[in-house]
Amino acid sequence: MKNQFKRIRARTVSGMIAAAFAVNAWAVDPFTVRDIRVEGLQRVEPGTVFASLPFRVGDQYNDEKGSAAIRALFGLGLFKDVRLEVSGDVLVVIVEERPTVADVDFAGAREFDKDTLRKALRDSGIAEGRPYDQALADRAEQELRRQYINRSLYGAEVVTTVTPMERNRVNLTFTITEGEPARIRDIRIVGNHAFSEGTLKGLFDLDTGGWLSWYTKSDRYSRSKLNADLESLRSYYLNRGYLEFRIDSTQVAISPNKQDITITVNVTEGERFVVSGVKLEGNYLGKEDDFKTLVKIRPGESYNAEQVTETTKAFTDYFGSFGYAFANVEARPEIDRSRNLVAFTLVADPSRRAYVRRVNIAGNNRTRDEVVRREFRQFESSWYDGDKIKLSRDRIDRLGFFKDINIETADVPGAPDQVDLNVTVAEKPTGSLTLSAGFSSAEKLGLGFGIKQENAFGSGQYLSAEVNTSKYNRTIALTSVDPYFTQDGVSRTIDIYHRSSKPYEQQGGNYELATTGLGLRFGVPFSELDTVYFGATVERTQLKPGTNIPAAYLAYAESVGYTSYGVPLTVGWTRDDRDSAIAPTTGRLQRVSGELGLIADARYGRASYQYQQYIPLNKQYTLAINGELGLGKAIGGHLYPVFKNFYSGGLGSVRGFEQGTLGPRDVTGASIGGTKKITLNAELFVPFPGAGNDRTLRLFGFVDAGNVYGDNEKIDFSLMRVATGVGVSWISPIGPLRLAIAQPVRKFAGDRIQRLQFQIGTSF
Numbered sequence: 084m085k086n087q088f089k090r091i092r093a094r095t096v097s098g099m100i101a102a103a104f105a106v107n108a109w110a111v112d113p114f115t116v117r118d119i120r121v122e123g124l125q126r127v128e129p130g131t132v133f134a135s136l137p138f139r140v141g142d143q144y145n146d147e148k149g150s151a152a153i154r155a156l157f158g159l160g161l162f163k164d165v166r167l168e169v170s171g172d173v174l175v176v177i178v179e180e181r182p183t184v185a186d187v188d189f190a191g192a193r194e195f196d197k198d199t200l201r202k203a204l205r206d207s208g209i210a211e212g213r214p215y216d217q218a219l220a221d222r223a224e225q226e227l228r229r230q231y232i233n234r235s236l237y238g239a240e241v242v243t244t245v246t247p248m249e250r251n252r253v254n255l256t257f258t259i260t261e262g263e264p265a266r267i268r269d270i271r272i273v274g275n276h277a278f279s280e281g282t283l284k285g286l287f288d289l290d291t292g293g294w295l296s297w298y299t300k301s302d303r304y305s306r307s308k309l310n311a312d313l314e315s316l317r318s319y320y321l322n323r324g325y326l327e328f329r330i331d332s333t334q335v336a337i338s339p340n341k342q343d344i345t346i347t348v349n350v351t352e353g354e355r356f357v358v359s360g361v362k363l364e365g366n367y368l369g370k371e372d373d374f375k376t377l378v379k380i381r382p383g384e385s386y387n388a389e390q391v392t393e394t395t396k397a398f399t400d401y402f403g404s405f406g407y408a409f410a411n412v413e414a415r416p417e418i419d420r421s422r423n424l425v426a427f428t429l430v431a432d433p434s435r436r437a438y439v440r441r442v443n444i445a446g447n448n449r450t451r452d453e454v455v456r457r458e459f460r461q462f463e464s465s466w467y468d469g470d471k472i473k474l475s476r477d478r479i480d481r482l483g484f485f486k487d488i489n490i491e492t493a494d495v496p497g498a499p500d501q502v503d504l505n506v507t508v509a510e511k512p513t514g515s516l517t518l519s520a521g522f523s524s525a526e527k528l529g530l531g532f533g534i535k536q537e538n539a540f541g542s543g544q545y546l547s548a549e550v551n552t553s554k555y556n557r558t559i560a561l562t563s564v565d566p567y568f569t570q571d572g573v574s575r576t577i578d579i580y581h582r583s584s585k586p587y588e589q590q591g592g593n594y595e596l597a598t599t600g601l602g603l604r605f606g607v608p609f610s611e612l613d614t615v616y617f618g619a620t621v622e623r624t625q626l627k628p629g630t631n632i633p634a635a636y637l638a639y640a641e642s643v644g645y646t647s648y649g650v651p652l653t654v655g656w657t658r659d660d661r662d663s664a665i666a667p668t669t670g671r672l673q674r675v676s677g678e679l680g681l682i683a684d685a686r687y688g689r690a691s692y693q694y695q696q697y698i699p700l701n702k703q704y705t706l707a708i709n710g711e712l713g714l715g716k717a718i719g720g721h722l723y724p725v726f727k728n729f730y731s732g733g734l735g736s737v738r739g740f741e742q743g744t745l746g747p748r749d750v751t752g753a754s755i756g757g758t759k760k761i762t763l764n765a766e767l768f769v770p771f772p773g774a775g776n777d778r779t780l781r782l783f784g785f786v787d788a789g790n791v792y793g794d795n796e797k798i799d800f801s802l803m804r805v806a807t808g809v810g811v812s813w814i815s816p817i818g819p820l821r822l823a824i825a826q827p828v829r830k831f832a833g834d835r836i837q838r839l840q841f842q843i844g845t846s847f
Contacts, residue, residue, distance in 0.1 A: 181214040235303040238262035324385030327353035365431035403469020409434035454543035574606035594629035633749035649685030713760035728756030739806030739825030741835040746791025762789035
């Protein structure tokens with residue numbers, strides 16, 4: 084041969100093994116590389132190849148380096164063939180690129196939207212712009228099947244079609260035959276004696292289905308849901324004295340046609356144990372009496388695992404409030420099986436006291452550090468305090484800017500009495516642009532537009548613009564809230580609004596009240612739950628004459644004019660410890676608000692008080708109680724501004740009566756509201772038939788009572804209207820929806836009855 088020519092080659096079929104054997108088969112003598120050329124590139128940059136080579140021009144080349152070069156280039160995942168050719172002292176790297184995925188599409192997918200499937204494939208390595216490989220396609224098919232299995236679609240089939248395109252690209256089409264979902268046909272619990280199978284199955288979110296299963300999908304098997312149900316079953320027994328209860332096994336059987344699933348749970352109940360005593364051992368910092376008050380375990384009562392857990396957690400938290408971040412509390416049972424008794428010894432080791440050196444915040448890519456840090460009640464260089472750390476986490480959570488918050492305690496190397504707090508947050512979108520439409524039996528069709536940003540520019544400030552329109556109420560409002568107007572946490576709210584309304588009336592009146600205002604309000608936090616608000620508003624109110632205008636409105640207009648001005652001073656107090664603002668199950672809300680007009684045309688005082696209490700009767704039933712009082716009074720001999728009257732009747736007050744029709748009426752029969760209001764509501768929430776324990780869809784029974792009284796009337800409970808009925812509460816994608824069917828129990832002549840009422844966005 085005139086020119087010595089040797090080739091080193093490896094293909095993806097044999098991977099790294101082929102690369103190693105290729106070098107041995109085509110061994111070359113070591114030489115100094117004078118030049119390196121790369122051939123076969125289409126989209127990959129040459130620099131990517133050169134950066135992966137373990138040698139450079141001028142370096143010594145040998146077989147070991149050639150083998151390493153082939154492994155490195157294959158490791159990039161960009162090539163399906165790699166060859167090294169040596170011609171004299173020139174090394175030629177010849178590559179064949181893998182095709183690039185140009186487009187990913189799905190055919191036959193109904194259970195998932197395409198974006199969800201694309202995300203699942205992206206996690207498997209298949210996405211537009213990435214190199215294509217048959218192994219990745221196989222893995223993608225498996226991932227798609229897994230997604231469908233999670234939805235109980237065990238018969239789903241996936242076929243991949245690869246369509247070559249120009250410029251070494253391919254289109255991928257995943258054709259999916261979903262089939263019918265497998266449904267739970269039977270759930271069996273074997274080994275139970277103390278409780279009926281029906282009682283135990285009632286604890287499960289999974290069931291054999293009902294007429295509403297199309298919505299709840301409770302008859303679709305899910306391993307995660309089954310695990311949660313098994314934990315509920317275990318807790319049920321352990322909280323009722325069955326200390327040695329265990330779940331022996333769980334069998335999930337699927338029929339040959341992959342349509343029916345049977346779940347069998349085998350349990351051993353054991354005996355029911357009673358607590359005979361509780362004693363404390365270990366170091367309790369000389370505060371044994373304080374710790375004893377935290378004990379939830381009650382001698383003479385059945386063993387309750389939840390009480391034991393609550394006790395040990397309360398002890399650990401109490402140690403943490405004194406700076407003992409590493410306290411260990413162990414509840415040691417002493418079991419007397421002959422008498423079915425158990426005694427507990429609570430052994431405590433406070434370990435060492437610790438300071439917090441630093442609070443580190445991570446994950447807030449958009450939100451400023453100060454927005455998170457100012458919610459912290461645990462300060463750096465101070466004693467570790469578990470209560471303050473928990474409170475800090477709750478305060479960060481209440482911001483609503485993060486979908487996940489985690490606080491971990493980390494030791495400081497070389498400093499056994501110091502810890503760092505690592506706060507990791509996962510941000511979520513805090514802005515929204517909404518176009519909405521709603522319909523209510525009172526206000527007919529209403530259209531809305533809104534734009535808001537709860538964390539504007541990562542500063543923690545709230546900005547919003549809202550436009551709503553309906554038959555009776557129209558609003559244009561701009562709001563800006565700075566929650567930390569001062570470093571002490573005093574908030575500032577600026578409101579600019581224009582509202583026009585027509586009182587709820589069915590007699591064809593076309594008069595209108597229009598109010599334009601500018602308000603400034605400050606909120607001062609007096610505790611973690613209590614906030615006091617005060618501010619002032621400048622308002623312009625115009626009464627536009629029309630047909631059937633009430634005499635009270637005319638009288639006020641003749642006294643102060645059809646256009647009047649007011650500067651009401653506002654003050655309020657709120658305490659809210661509910662577990663949810665949309666679908667609460669426990670907690671209490673109290674709200675007091677007041678307005679005082681001392682200057683301009685409107686001279687009046689107006690106050691209201693609201694009290695809500697949510698009482699969880701068990702996992703499925705919640706009792707809700709609501710009470711509202713309102714009082715308005717004119718000042719200095721002036722007429723009370725009728726546009727500040729209270730109204731009652733309908734959803735949100737006394738159901739079964741038309742919206743806003745209770746109380747005084749004009750001679751024309753128009754409802755004009757009153758200066759005194761009282762409303763009482765009681766609701767019992769129960770699961771919706773077929774919805775299991777889903778709290779977004781519930782039935783409720785209710786009893787309402789209330790009325791509105793005029794300025795010269797006394798509150799007379801004998802005149803209060805009373806109604807009872809049932810309703811449906813649904814947290815729908817477009818907002819909370821309530822539908823109520825009410826039957827007035829106490830009504831009077833002239834009352835306007837409306838037994839069926841519904842509205843989106845109504846609270847209580």
